[in-house]
Amino acid sequence: MRKGIYIRGSLILLTVILAFIFFLPNTPLFSYMPDWWKKNMPNKGIVLGLDLRGGSHLIFEVDIKRAREITVERIGMHLQSLLEKKGIKATVKAEREKITVQPVNDEVKKLIKENYPDLSFSEQGGYLFCEIPEEAFKRVETTSVEQAIEVIRNRIDQLGVAEPTIHRQGENEIVIQLPGVKDPKKALEIIGKTAQLEFKLLDEETPLWKELPSLIRAGEEEAFLNQWKNKIPEGDEIVFQRIVNKETGEVYKRPYIVKKDVLLTGDLLAEAHVSIDQRFNEPYVSLRFNDAGAKIFEEITGKYVKRRLAIILDGNLYSAPVIQEKIEGGNAQISGNFTLEEAKDLAIVLRAGALPAPVNLIQNVTVGPTLGRDSIEAGKTAVIIAAVFVALFMIIYYRLSGVIADFALILNIILLIGALAALNATLTLPGIAGIALAVGMAVDSNVLMFERIREELRLGKTPKAAIESGYKKAFWTIFDSHVTTLITAAVLFHFGSGPIKGFAVTLSLGVSINLFTALIGTKTVFDFIYIGKERRSLSI
């Protein structure tokens, strides 16, 4: 019997030592450890969740529908230019995921079949309808999400956030975590602002141009669009430029009329950076297109000399430089009334590459560093006060046995923290609540046993017999009550998001460890005190 006690005693000691080793990286003590320790022993510890550390948790959704449309538009444009090159007179329209060619003849069909063997055709009333196979669309969807992740990763790297994580969730969502980000607003702007980069032609030929107001208030865009919807020529659309009054911070929009056709998209861009013009000391942005981009760019600039090419980011016109001449080789410069800051922002956006399809922010949970710090402090205080209250109650109510229960309570907290550190679990604010509740529940098992032991004593049993039968009889009650809590914790873990998962982790670990501390921890102490020498009374 006593041998059993020593084995159990060493087991408890061992778990406590392990807990300390695992938790060490979270303490200042860790920096004093020798190098071999830092390298070979656990060195990560408990990770703080974004709600405690401060930071942003963002979810973006890739606009897959738009990605499909862009693909169709691009094929349509390419077909049109092929037809023009061959001198075939036909018009190509790309609309709603379908390409229509008119008129239909063998030459047209042959040309399309040669260049796009995947397309399926149907003819009706002199129109040729081309459809893109679903697998091709699926490929586009996958690559747009992957590309978007790459692009976002690039941009985040420029933000200088310490440990960002970016991953795909479901079909078309991108989850981004930016712990400790200093300027979350700017981060959001840089990641999300540049959903999609398109080059479109400004339509300055329409007489409507002169009627457009120069500025409208932000927020009035929709009303404005409704008002002008019927007036603008077919094939044109209105886009806005965002203008901020630097003194008042008020936001205005300047409307422009552009041709709907996308002449060029940002994925054809290879490089962009800011340079300073030596003569005028003015910043400008230089661009370089890839081979495919260079060809299209040459064509466009040749065709539309002296007209303005609008650079449109996520539907917002950013800049509309005048095409000075036909540009060959794919190197271009955008100069104008840039401040250095504006030029840099434009270059960052261009350099990181434009997103292949627009992305929309669908969730932003940002916690400031001060709130995170306050939460940790409040959480610590609450756990300590909970523990002190419960511990005092146990001592007052159960006397020496209460002290033993408190020993189990402390053991429970130590092991819980050690287990969290061993698993490199993420501690969240609800997670701290889980620890506090685990403290309350930790003594539950002891209460169940103590009350049972009291009953057995009342029946006239000796302390030794009362402890034995008390433990035995209380076991299943304790087990049942723990399992029910574990079931809910498991459900919370499965369905919950970040902070809630943290709660499920601490609660379930706390409850499981409680089984160990109550059944092995306190029992060992009891055995040590009461079983060796048969005592007359039991302090309970």
Added chain:
Amino acid sequence: MIQILGKTNIDFLGKKYIALGLSCLMIILGIFAIFQIYTGKANLGVDFAGGVSLQVRFSQPVTLSEIRAVIDKAGIKDVDIQELPTEKKILIKLKKQQEGAQEEVERALKENLTNKEPLIESITAIGPKIGERTKRDALLAIVAATVGILLYIAIRFRFHFSIGATAATFHDVMAVLGIFYLLDKEINLIFISALLTIAGYSLTDTVVVFDRIRENLGKVAKGTITLEALMNKSINEVLSRTIITSLTTFMAATALFFFGGEVLHDFALAMMIGIVIGTYSSIFVASPIVLLLGKNSLLKR
């Protein structure tokens, strides 16, 4: 030895109709709250409803009317302002994700309350799609937890007991939901976690009582005692541990309520209410249902 309760002999089950009437009222209140949630009339958190919520900290105490005046003056619509446990913090909720509204609120506060140094501590902006998904997940979680608990109790106890335990758990969740609705507290994801925790915890109390009833059922000789008397005896026997186990967890929840900070404040409140109701239901809901279902027939077995 200190005892909160000595040997008691209270006729709990004699009051079963009063208790069941009260409990039915609680459940009706809970169902009404669910109805209100689905018609959008309850105080739903942005994690379910979608929208933007801003927690703002000031260097000096602020009042709701003060903030309301600033927001109205700036002409920002669809804004809901809520108090937080500390006077220096408030929660501003924007119902829809209007472009720029968040910035407008920020600017209005900074311009009009310069001397109180407003600082946005946290932003939660949830799109409608995510909100819908969270709602669905929360519902699934509640269903999964209920099924899991039901199955476990069905395995460990006889059928009548499992009905009683499930009814008690359902009652607790409904009651806490109803009370939260009456208090106009925010129904959000953290609250749902509290509800599920309460469900698990309330069962603990019920299990303690049921264990004793089961144990006593095995001991008594046929025909010597009615089921009602046996249940009363069992509940009285375990009364002090039912109350003390609840008391210790209640203490922990109280510590969270007072010291855990504003984010955990309502969670702790839900736990506190849930623990009290869970204790009540293990005595006044779970056992009476077993009794009513079983009629005294269980003993003639």
